[in-house]
Amino acid sequence: MGYTCERVGTFAALIAFCISASLATVALFTSHWFDSAILTKTGGIAAGAHVNAGLFWGERVLEYENGARKYNFSVVTEVRAGYSFMARPVWCFCVFFAALGLLWVGVGSFVALFAAISRKRQSVAGPIGIYLWSLLALISFSACVLIYYIQFMATIKNNVLLQTHLDAGLSTQDQARLGTSFYMMLAALAALYFPPTFIFFSHQQQRKARQNAKISNL
DSSP: OHHHHHHHHHHHHHHHHHHHHHHHHHHHTSSOSEEEEEEOTTSOEEEEEEEEEOSSEEEEEEEETTEEEEEEEEHHHHHHHTOSSSOHHHHHHHHHHHHHHHHHHHHHHHHHHHHHHOOOOSSTTSHHHHHHHHHHHHHHHHHHHHHHHHHIIIIITTOOSOHHHHHTTOBOTTTEEEOHHHHHHHHHHHHTTHHHHHHHHHHHHHHHHHHHHHHHHO
16 A cells, blocks of 8 residues: 555656646747837837747837837847847856756656656655755756846846837836746746655655554554
C-alpha cells in the first residue's frame, strides 16, 4: 500500500512537471508579456492602436490619418540595437533564467518518470530528487518573473514606443499592463509547488501504512 501511494505521488509529480513545462514554454514563445494602449496627441486612447510584446517579438499597431498600420518587430533586434524598452542585461537574464528553469523542469520530469518505475529511493534519481529539481526550477522561474517585473515597473510602464512615434506625439505613459504570457509564467511557477507536495503526502501515507502493518503484526 505504501509503495503504491508513493508511485501515485511520483506520477502526480510528473503531471505537475509537464504542466509547468507546457505553461513556461508557451509563455516564453508568445508575445503578450505586456499589453499597452496608445495615447494620441490630445491624451485620448487611440481606438484600435496598441502594443504587445514578449521576450522575442512583439507587435505595434499605430493609428494614422489614413488608417491603422501594423508593425511586427523583433525584441531581440531592438535590444541589440540599444533602443528597446528592455535593457540588454535584463533581457539576457530573463531568457537565461526561463531557459534554466525549463532545464530543471525537464530533469525533474525525467526523475519523476524514473522514480515511478524504479525502486531507487534515497538519491536525486528517486522521489527525494524531486524536491531538489522542483526547488531549482522554482528559483529559476522566480528570478525570471521578478527581473521582468522590475523592468516593467521601471521602464515598460513609461514607454514602449520608438523615438519616431514619440516625436509624432504618441505615448504609452502608464498604459501598459502585464499580459497573459507573463501570468502563464507565474502559473508555471505555481505548478512547481505541487511535485514536492505530492511526494511529501505520499511519504506520509507510506509511513502510516508501515505503522499500521507493524501494529497488525503485533
